[in-house]
Amino acid sequence: MRTRAGVAGFVVLVLVAVIGVVLGMRQVGDRIRLPLASRSCTVQADGTVTLNAHQMANAATIAAIGIQHELPDRAVVVALATAYQESGLRNLEGGDRDSVGLFQQRPSQGWGTPTQIRDPRYAADKFYAALKKVRGWEEMRVTDAAQKVQRSAFPEAYEKWADESEVLTRALLGNATGAVVCTFGGDPAMRGEAAATALSRGLNLDWGLTSAVTTASLTGLTVAAGDQREGWRYAHWLVAHANDHGVKRVRFGDLEWTNRGDSWTRVGDESDRTAEVVAEVFGDA
Incomplete structure (x- = not known):
């Protein structure tokens, strides 16, 4: 009985200590910024999006290449939603089978060499060139327009990034101030x-x-x-x-x-x- 009582008492002490540590971390967390936030970006343009520095740079390049193609803002929304879904706006070295880069484009399907596709400008340029060939893409839902280019096994997946992509597009195309x-x-x-x-x-x-x-x-x-x-x-x-x-x-x-x-x-x-x-x-x- 004494042994059981001793074990029970020890467990109670451990639980109290754990609760104290958790509460202490919450209080400290309210007062300091963790290192993860040291290289972060916030976009506010009728909505808020938070990205890391590399994601933000990739999004900005995708938007700029869309302007070079003289496409409407809607094209940039589609491109950003696609890159969000395919790579999380990260320039990936690989992926499913031979997929590469921001849009997970495949050399075996004629998108270019792995080295070319890993160039965000090249990848965005190829995406927009393909989008322009889609008849009526301007009137489609974001996910339908993206799917016409990507031919994904998950054709509805792009739509969930439409709102974030619209926020980024408003900011990166200059439709918001200090955003x-x-x-x-x-x-x-x-x-x-x-x-x-x-x-x-x-x-x-x-x-x-x-x-x-x-x-x-x-x-x-x-x-x-x-x-x-x-x-x-x-x-x-x-x-x-x-x-x-x-x-x-x-x-x-x-x-x-x-x-x-x-x-x-x-x-x-x-x-x-x-x-x-x-x-x-x-x-x-």
Whole structure:
């Protein structure tokens, strides 16, 4: 009997200790940010979507390539929903059978070589080219349009990502102001002239820009914007790619984003600032 009583008492003590640890973790969790949140992005445009930095960069590239194809916003929604379902907006090295990349396209089905398909720009370009061949895709549900391109074994699966994709599309195509916010700390992936050059090259490739991008110095660049919508397209793209290009500050109009901030903040007079987007990268250490 004493042994049983002793065991029961020990179990009670363990349960009390576990409950105390759980409650303590909840209280601490309310006061600190865990490392997982250190490189996250939040998009708010009539809805909220949270992605990691790599997913955000991929989504921004998919949206930009859609504009290069001169397609309506609906095409970008379809493309993003497809990539959401196929890869979680991640550039996967493999998948089912020989599937590769954001859209899980298969070399054996004529989408290109594995190396080509692993290039997000190439993959998005091929998706849009295939979508344009689908008669009446503009009037279809998101999942039906995606299925015409992908020919998936789960034809209804794309629809569940339609809402998130519409939020991303509104932000990334410039239909919302200050809608993309990414935060990251630690050492930047790139610095100085190398970062500014890579950033300029990325803008040129994603948006088809040439003379619109000017490397203002070894630590920054400016992008000419024809109007507010165009300006926010480039500004949101720059924030989306900030983590992998060492961007620490982006400004458009009277609003500014920094890599450690959790929102766009007002920084002065808007006059004479809506004609260009300004980005600053981290200087050489």
